[in-house]
Structure formats: C-alpha cells, structure tokens
Amino acid sequence: MSGSAVARNGVTRSGAARWFRRGPWEAIAMTLIGGGIIMLVQPWSIDLYSYSFVTILAGTVGFVIVSHFPE
Amino acid sequence: MDTMTTILQPDHATIPGVSKPVKSRAARRVHGLSDRAIAWLFVAPTIALLLAINIFPLIWMIRLSFTNLNLSMSYLPLRFVGLDNFRDILTDEDVWFRLQTTAQFVISSVALQVVVGFGLALLINRQFRGHSFWTTIILLPMMLSPAVVGNFWTLLLQPQIGPFNYLISLFTGVPTSSFSMTGQVSLAPWTIVLVDTWMWAPYVMLICLAGLRSIPDYIYEAAEVDRASPWRQFWSITLPMTVPFLMLAVLFRAIENFKMFDMVNLLTSGGPGSTTELVSISLKRAAFEKWRTGYSSALAIILFVTVFGAANIYVKTLNKVKQR
Numbered sequence: 001m002s003g004s005a006v007a008r009n010g011v012t013r014s015g016a017a018r019w020f021r022r023g024p025w026e027a028i029a030m031t032l033i034g035g036g037i038i039m040l041v042q043p044w045s046i047d048l049y050s051y052s053f054v055t056i057l058a059g060t061v062g063f064v065i066v067s068h069f070p071e
Numbered sequence: 072m073d074t075m076t077t078i079l080q081p082d083h084a085t086i087p088g089v090s091k092p093v094k095s096r097a098a099r100r101v102h103g104l105s106d107r108a109i110a111w112l113f114v115a116p117t118i119a120l121l122l123a124i125n126i127f128p129l130i131w132m133i134r135l136s137f138t139n140l141n142l143s144m145s146y147l148p149l150r151f152v153g154l155d156n157f158r159d160i161l162t163d164e165d166v167w168f169r170l171q172t173t174a175q176f177v178i179s180s181v182a183l184q185v186v187v188g189f190g191l192a193l194l195i196n197r198q199f200r201g202h203s204f205w206t207t208i209i210l211l212p213m214m215l216s217p218a219v220v221g222n223f224w225t226l227l228l229q230p231q232i233g234p235f236n237y238l239i240s241l242f243t244g245v246p247t248s249s250f251s252m253t254g255q256v257s258l259a260p261w262t263i264v265l266v267d268t269w270m271w272a273p274y275v276m277l278i279c280l281a282g283l284r285s286i287p288d289y290i291y292e293a294a295e296v297d298r299a300s301p302w303r304q305f306w307s308i309t310l311p312m313t314v315p316f317l318m319l320a321v322l323f324r325a326i327e328n329f330k331m332f333d334m335v336n337l338l339t340s341g342g343p344g345s346t347t348e349l350v351s352i353s354l355k356r357a358a359f360e361k362w363r364t365g366y367s368s369a370l371a372i373i374l375f376v377t378v379f380g381a382a383n384i385y386v387k388t389l390n391k392v393k394q395r
Contacts, residue, residue: 030387033380040377041174049170050161053373060380067383 017070025066032059129375136368143362156369166370169345169353176260176335176349177328180267181321187268188275188320189313195276196283213273221337224266228252228338253339259347263335267328275320282316283309315392322385326378350374 036056039048104112136157139150160166195206212220227235228251236247252262286308294304332351335341341348341356354374358367 026387030384033384037377037381041170043171046162046164046167049167053157053161053376056380057376060376060383063380063383 020066020069022066022069022071025069026063029059029063029066032056032062035059132368132371135365136372138365140364140368141362142364152365156366157373159366160370160373166350166353169348169350172260172345172347173329173331173349173351176263176267176331176347177325179260180264180271180328181324183264183268184272184275184324185317185321187272189279189317191272191276192279192283193309195280209276210273212270215270217270217334218337220266220270221334225253225338228262230254254343256343256346259339259343263338263347266334266338267331270334271324271327275324278316278320278323279313282313285316286312315388318388319385319392322381322388326381326385329381330374330378 033056036052036054036059039052039055042048137151137153139147139152139155141147191209195202195209227233230236230248230251235252236250239245239250240247250258252258290308290312291304294308299307330351331349332355335347335349336352336355339347341352350370351374354367354370357363357370
C-alpha cells in the first residue's frame with residue numbers, strides 16, 4: 001500500500017493526510033519555539049543567541065500553519 | 072384604550088385583540104438585512120478600533136524596524152536598512168546580557184511563586200475557621216495595580232524610614248542604614264523577585280486551588296483504604312493531578328514576567344548600574360532615551376515573536392487542561 005494506509009477505525013487515509021497530521025507537527029513547532037527561547041537567554045554561546053530569533057520565528061510561523069492541519 | 076392596542080400598523084391586517092410591537096426607525100432600517108450582516112454591523116466598530124490601535128501600530132512598527140529612524144534626528148531622511156537592526160541586536164552582547172538578566176528574573180520569581188502559591192493552595196484547600204477571610208487577604212496583592220505596588224514597596228524598602236529595614240534590623244541587629252534593598256548590587260535582583268512573588272503568588276495559588284478542587288474525593292478515600300500515608304497521597308495523587316494546572320501557571324507567569332516593566336521600573340529603574348535592567352527596560356531606553364526608533368522597533372518585534380511563540384504553547388497547554 002504505497003499511497004494509502006488503513007487507520008484504526010478502518011477508514012483509508014491518503015498519503016498526504018497520513019503525513020500532515022496536526023499532533024506531531026505541533027510538537028515539532030513547539031520544540032522549535034522552546035529551543036529558540038532557550039537559545040535566546042542561554043549564557044554560554046553568542047552564536048546560539050544570534051540564531052535564536054530565526055528559530056523562534058520558524059517555530060511560531062510553523063505552529064500557525066500546522067494548527068490548521070487535520071487532527 | 073390601552074396604548075399597546077391602539078398603536079397598530081395601518082398597512083398590516085390586524086387580528087382583533089392582538090397588538091403588534093412598534094418598530095423603531097433603526098429597526099426598520101435594518102429590516103431586510105441578513106443575520107450575518109447585522110452581526111457584522113455590531114462587530115464592525117470593535118474590528119475598526121482593533122485595527123486602529125493594535126494592528127496598524129504593529130504593521131507600522133514592522134516597517135520602522137527596517138529603517139534607520141532616529142527620532143532625535145528626525146530631519147534626516149528615512150533610509151531602508153534591511154535587516155541591519157536585527158543583525159545589530161542579535162550580535163549585541165549588551166542585549167544578550169539583558170535577556171539573561173530577564174531569564175534569571177523569570178526563573179527565580181516563577182519558581183518562588185509556584186512553591187509559595189502551591190503551599191498556600193494546600194493550606195486554603197483545608198476547611199478552617201476564617202477560611203474566606205484569609206483567602207481574601209491573600210488575594211489582595213494580586214488585585215493592586217503594579218504602579219501602586221511599585222510605589223509602596225519603594226517606601227517600605229527605604230533604608231532610613233522604611234519598615235522593612237527596621238524589621239531586618241530588629242531580628243538580625245544589623246543597622247538599618249547599612250544596607251539598601253534596591254540600591255545594592257547583591258540585593259536589588261532579589262528585591263524585584265521578592266516583590267513580584269508577593270504580588271503574584273496568590274494568582275498561582277488560585278490556579279493550584281482549581282487543580283486541587285478538581286481531584287475527586289473517592290481517590291483519596293481509596294488511598295486511605297489502602298492505608299497510604301498523607302505523604303504518599305501527596306506524591307502519588309495530589310501532585311501528579313495538579314501538574315497540568317501548575318504547568319499552566321508557570322507558562323502564564325513566565326510570559327508575564329518576560330514582559331515585566333512597570334513594577335521594576337518603579338522599584339529600581341534597572342539599577343544599580345544595570346543589575347536589574349530587564350530587556351523591557353532596555354527597550355524603553357533605546358526608544359525613549361536614545362531615540363533609536365528603528366533599532367527599538369526591531370527589538371520589540373523580537374520580543375513580540377518570542378512572547379507570541381510562548382503564548383501558542385500556553386494556549387495548547389490550556390486546551391489540554393480543559394480536555395482533562
């Protein structure tokens with residue numbers, strides 16, 4: 001079964017629906033936001049600090065997008 | 072004849088004994104509009120206000136963050152500088168240190184608030200005489216304005232006339248004028264943590280109390296049947312079932328403390344030196360003392376995105392708690 005999978009309730013899911021599920025993507029976006037905030041305030045490396053905003057921005061924009069994915 | 076029965080619309084057929092309600096001019100004007108249109112009509116002023124005072128300044132600020140605008144030299148032509156302001160901020164060690172100071176403040180005060188708030192919630196959750204009175208007293212600081220809190224703590228902490236130094240002196244024997252809670256490098260950061268905890272621990276208490284009250288009694292009854300000690304009940308029932316609520320309190324207070332400005336500005340103004348200079352105070356200095364508008368707009372955007380990202384996590388956690 002290359003393009004579809006059978007879900008727990010027996011309904012066949014297409015490949016896209018299988019990949020673009022909200023739960024795991026939201027977890028990734030939240031990890032990015034959390035990681036970015038830690039990078040922003042950590043006292044060890046200024047390089048990490050420099051890339052913190054991009055990380056938070058990617059996580060936040062990602063979160064807004066993936067929160068519209070189906071459950 | 073009764074007023075209700077006399078005022079009838081002449082163009083409608085009337086049923087004897089039944090009166091029709093009088094339609095106002097406004098009602099007649101909206102007659103024919105769909106429910107959706109009427110809803111939009113009511114919401115439109117709010118949306119217009121929101122656009123004018125929230126969205127427009129935000130868009131304007133985003134625009135300014137890409138320019139070299141300096142309000143003390145506003146005669147200079149406005150020049151587009153691309154991402155230079157962001158690059159300056161994200162390579163500036165001073166801003167980095169201010170963010171670290173902010174993080175230290177957030178971590179210390181939130182940790183203390185959770186410990187104190189949870190402890191108070193455990194106490195208040197028991198029924199005792201004067202329960203409501205003490206709950207009200209504990210909640211009072213939370214209801215005060217941060218400006219009021221900042222001002223009266225400034226008075227309380229005065230080295231010469233403040234009662235705080237007097238009390239410390241009474242218990243330790245240290246002379247009252249020998250230390251200043253807001254003027255000493257080693258004490259000032261703890262002072263803002265102390266005042267913030269005094270003000271916001273009751274809020275954490277309220278959230279924890281909601282968590283404690285949501286635990287069904289039968290779980291404790293079953294634990295007692297199993298002869299579980301109160302200590303074991305706390306670690307196996309109370310704490311695990313209150314953790315989602317604690318998470319909520321931690322996230323909310325962390326976001327609020329990250330933005331903290333008013334109280335710290337009144338208490339220490341970021342001093343002594345820059346010991347308590349939180350990033351929000353740096354932002355205010357860049358914008359309204361150095362007049363670096365473009366630079367401060369970029370810093371404001373960085374803070375906005377950070378808080379917005381954290382708020383997303385907060386809302387997600389809130390929904391999980393609601394589903395529980």
